[in-house]
């Protein structure tokens with residue numbers, strides 16, 4: 025291999041270094057296949073028995089300008105000997121198809137001093153002088169930042185196997201990474217075959233050649249060798265992202281209908297379902313807007329069919345009036361909100377936990393409903409099934425919150441053992457019992473059975489107006505109070521069936537961290553670290569937000585301080601200009617303060633990307649320092 | 665007799681339904697309101713067709729006219745302002761065997777629900793959509809509606825409204841996959857009945873605009889047409905609305921109009937010198953969305969489990 029300005033050969037002596045885990049990124053312009061290569065890499069890791077978590081790096085535009093900072097498109101793969109539950113801290117090895125996209129990652133705090141950058145070097149010889157200069161400046165800057173940059177002729181090397189390296193480079197890189205991390209190349213070859221199955225043998229052969237070529241290139245030019253020991257289990261596993269898990273959950277719950285309007289990052293759940301839902305007799309309705317989408321689902325549900333609507337924040341906003349109707353008229357319905365950054369169009373492709381209040385309160389009047397949040401990709405699957413059952417049993421809309429991190433992240437988890445009783449039963453068309461009203465509210469639980477069109481003798485008019493148990497419109501003060509109360513009692517009945525949250529760590533101590541949604545893995549990992557350092561910190565993670573899991577105040581009382589960690593906006597605790605009273609708190613914290621009357625502290629930010637465990641670790645250490653539990657200097661060092 | 669369900673005669677104990685089986689209590693519209701007559705016509709059609717009340721659903725939005733379901737003894741859905749059509753389509757999507765009547769006002773359909781109106785026409789699901797067009801917002805007490813004539817003095821435009829009105833029939837005729845558009849007037853119960861009957865018999869979305877008097881806020885808008893039948897244009901054709909001649913003999917202005925001719929329909933619908941009544945357009949061969957959306961209802965739970973296992977195999981490692 026000829027060496028350019030910098031030698032492509034990396035000298036590091038010795039055999040493969042054993043590490044417990046690694047974080048790898050592939051970053052490119054969009055359309056260069058980095059995600060495909062990364063997913064294949066992750067699947068191979070999972071198949072070898074490693075724990076894996078992937079995070080997609082997604083620009084907001086379909087075709088952002090080439091070689092731009094905001095255009096960074098790619099994937100991060102964190103894999104380890106044990107289960108991996110989050111994206112981790114800073115990357116170990118990064119393959120970059122151009123230097124500019126790396127700036128996007130630097131801004132995201134994705135690298136540390138010593139992160140190895142394997143950088144495409146064709147830009148050094150580009151015909152455009154400006155590009156040559158940009159490249160040279162950037163490489164110098166990267167090195168000044170402490171990154172270890174290897175400039176590699178990837179494009180040129182790919183030319184051996186293809187005339188268009190832009191399309192084939194990703195598989196070449198897959199081969200390189202497999203070699204560096206000692207992954208089984210045969211498993212990778214299977215992934216390549218599967219990925220190009222539809223394109224025919226010629227394309228498969230070419231990509232296999234690129235894969236092998238990448239491996240040889242790494243063998244000849246790079247001496248990095250790592251081994252992340254795998255611990256294969258005998259358990260059956262599946263690998264999906266969160267939206268596929270939602271789609272699978274929709275099918276496993278026996279739903280009849282998904283009614284939706286396209287919106288990032290929710291749509292890919294429907295993309296997945298679109299190919300397979302009909303095999304289970306289901307139908308996807310793409311409505312004219314989100315209002316129609318939920319109206320259509322409510323119509324189907326009123327007619328006895330199980331329905332759900334999948335959306336994201338702006339769609340949830342449009343659905344609020346219909347959610348109120350579903351509450352008022354007690355129509356079962358599952359609403360999945362794959363949260364993104366808000367308000368308005370916000371950060372369409374990026375994570376935020378900003379919809380808690382919208383889910384709890386957005387409908388006018390008193391509109392209690394079930395609100396749940398999935399904390400893992402596996403829960404995205406199981407919670408749809410739970411949500412469907414709760415919706416039917418409690419005659420209520422159920423909002424299931426997930427987010428962009430879960431939606432596009434991939435991880436292996438136990439293959440669900442499908443049960444027939446997950447699936448909705450066929451609709452009841454037996455005659456309606458005489459003398460039973462359409463809202464025969466149980467005075468204790470508020471629960472009632474609903475008539476389904478087709479049931480003889482069950483005719484009633486569903487109305488969004490205040491109504492009696494006969495579903496007769498009623499404006500008198502007593503009737504409205506009774507209706508509100510009955511609809512509210514249902515959630516007390518549900519709450520009485522819930523278990524208190526499991527405490528991660530000791531059940532008493534100095535600090536309790538409370539989280540919800542996709543931050544589970546990150547928070548747990550950070551708490552694990554501070555616990556190993558000897559601090560009395562525990563955490564809980566809420567799945568039910570409405571009604572709340574029981575026993576919270578009692579648990580909170582066993583800790584000196586309680587704080588939430590959330591991915592949504594909050595003012596500094598002292599407020600702006602010292603106006604503490606108007607300081608706007610993180611959503612779960614504010615809610616828990618109101619519900620438990622406990623002093624719940626918080627830390628929250630809106631970076632549009634998942635939290636890193638190191639970052640959360642720093643937050644916890646700071647909080648401990650403020651409590652006087654740890655000396656300030658140690659905290660500063662950790663937070664640094 | 666029409667519309668007899670094939671399975672009707674198979675019932676062990678034949679049930680015979682009278683008008684009472686469809687009457688859901690005293691309608692509480694104002695005396696003289698045009699909605700009363702339409703309700704009576706629908707109940708008669710249900711009775712004549714012997715529709716099972718439990719398999720019939722009337723769906724509405726919000727407005728005076730949207731009180732309609734409360735006065736039917738069938739299943740009913742009185743939902744949100746402007747949103748009757750998505751709900752009706754959702755009901756039909758997986759339960760195509762249910763008969764659906766939709767009641768909607770000119771504000772409900774042509775203003776707040778306009779997007780759904782356009783798309784419901786395109787979905788063309790089998791149901792009757794009755795647009796109660798009184799040229800005004802009734803329930804909220806006299807605001808300008810999209811079909812109000814320019815110069816209408818309302819609470820929102822006390823000096824008279826500005827804009828030319830939307831033409832619901834013409835608009836509907838311009839939407840792709842439209843399959844049935846008719847127009848009638850509440851003050852001619854014979855014609856209302858015959859028009860709604862034709863709508864009920866059509867397979868697809870039957871859009872019927874009913875010019876409807878509001879004695880409270882728009883008592884005058886149709887007064888002239890009521891007094892002078894020559895301001896009406898009766899559409900006649902062997903494929904059109906077959907009203908009892910006794911009820912339409914007052915109309916001197918008549919024309920033969922073939923309802924399969926959409927261009928002629930559009931031309932007639934755009935006339936401003938007369939009010940055309942009768943069937944403007946019908947095409948029984950348009951695709952209906954429920955033909956697709958209802959597929960798969962026969963898949964059993966065991967089959968679903970099998971299909972799901974196969975899906976999970978794809979993700980297995």
Ligand SMILES: Cc1ncc(C[n+]2csc(CCOP(=O)(O)OP(=O)(O)O)c2C)c(N)n1
Nearest residue numbers: 726727728729745769770771772801802803
């Ligand atoms: C979202 C929403 N906006 C406004 C209203 C108030 N509102 C109720 S009915 C109505 C208009 C009714 O007019 P129309 O649809 O023509 O029916 P009519 O009462 O004349 O039969 C309005 C504006 C509402 N109920 N909901």
